[in-house]
Amino acid sequence: MGNKIKLAISGGAGRMGSAIWNLALADSDFEVAVVLERSGHPLVGSDANQIEKADVLIEFTAPEATIDHLNYALKYQKPMVIGTTGLNEAQIKLLKEASKKIPILFSPNMSIGINVLFSIIPGLAKKLSGWDVEIVEVHRKAKKDAPSGTAKKFAQLISQVSGKEIPTHSLRVGDVAGDHTITFASEGERIEISHRAQSPILFAKGALVLTKKLIKMPPGLYEPVNFL
Numbered sequence: 001m002g003n004k005i006k007l008a009i010s011g012g013a014g015r016m017g018s019a020i021w022n023l024a025l026a027d028s029d030f031e032v033a034v035v036l037e038r039s040g041h042p043l044v045g046s047d048a049n050q051i052e053k054a055d056v057l058i059e060f061t062a063p064e065a066t067i068d069h070l071n072y073a074l075k076y077q078k079p080m081v082i083g084t085t086g087l088n089e090a091q092i093k094l095l096k097e098a099s100k101k102i103p104i105l106f107s108p109n110m111s112i113g114i115n116v117l118f119s120i121i122p123g124l125a126k127k128l129s130g131w132d133v134e135i136v137e138v139h140r141k142a143k144k145d146a147p148s149g150t151a152k153k154f155a156q157l158i159s160q161v162s163g164k165e166i167p168t169h170s171l172r173v174g175d176v177a178g179d180h181t182i183t184f185a186s187e188g189e190r191i192e193i194s195h196r197a198q199s200p201i202l203f204a205k206g207a208l209v210l211t212k213k214l215i216k217m218p219p220g221l222y223e224p225v226n227f228l
Contacts, residue, residue: 005215008034008054008078010069016060016083019204029212036069052076056215058207063087070098079103081211083110083203085149099221105214107224108149110206114180114195115224121154121182121193125161128191131184133158138171138179146170150180158182177202 007024011017012035024030034050051057051072056079059066066084073080082095085108095106107115125133137151147155147168155166178197183190197203206224213227 004031005029005211006031006033006053006055007211008036008051008057010036010057010059010065011061013037014060015200016204016207017058019200020058020060020207023201023204023208027208030208048072051078054078056081056211058211059084060207063091067091067094070094073102074098077102079214079217080105081110081207081214082106083108083207086145096221099219101219103214103217103219103222105210105222105224108153109178110203110210110224111178111195111197112206112209112224112228114150115206115228117193117195118153118157118223119225119228122157122161124184124191124193125158128184128186129162131186133162133164133166133185134183135166135168136171136181136183137168138173138176140175140177141172143172146172148178148180150178154180154182 007030009017009021009032012021021032021035024032033054036048048069049072057069057073058081059069060083063084063086066082066087070080079102082104095104098104135151135154137148139148147170151168155168158166177200181192181194183192210224210227214222
């Protein structure tokens with residue numbers, strides 16, 4: 001790979017793609033080799049076959065585009081960092097199958113703080129067995145999926161311990177980067193665990209930190225917690 005990691009960034013003109021692009025340009029460990037966008041986009045765009053020129057593909061787009069690019073990553077045996085949310089069960093199954101041949105990092109949230117919470121929430125839910133639990137998440141008005149992938153992940157982790165469905169509430173207002181609050185409540189007391197993302201830059205930083213670790217890994221399906 002040489003001294004620099006050659007990146008292919010999908011959705012390079014989007015909110016997350018452009019943040020990753022700008023940070024990568026300022027990081028001496030990276031070279032931006034390929035930028036992908038939908039066909040006919042006025043700003044940037046490359047044929048997906050150009051993924052062959054990169055060492056790793058970073059993907060923050062729509063589910064359909066992610067699966068399309070997954071096929072190219074498999075074709076050229078390139079690792080993938082996937083932060084796309086809203087994938088259905090069939091699409092996630094395709095990721096699992098592909099991870100037998102290439103290393104894939106897949107997470108609804110690349111924040112280091114959120115992933116630390118992912119690692120400790122199951123233990124807390126176990127200790128607070130029998131307490132009421134609900135989740136509230138807030139994102140920008142333009143965010144398409146609700147609940148967020150992060151909220152779904154928290155709900156899944158807690159449900160696996162409690163055996164109960166966890167109510168999740170979503171707000172889409174203003175330009176909120178991402179707030180998540182998990183409330184555990186019992187008679188006379190409650191515990192609230194909140195994470196507030198101040199800027200989408202935080203997710204881009206996390207993705208690049210994790211990219212440096214993923215490229216050293218053998219094929220497999222990884223989560224950020226595997227590298228913390």
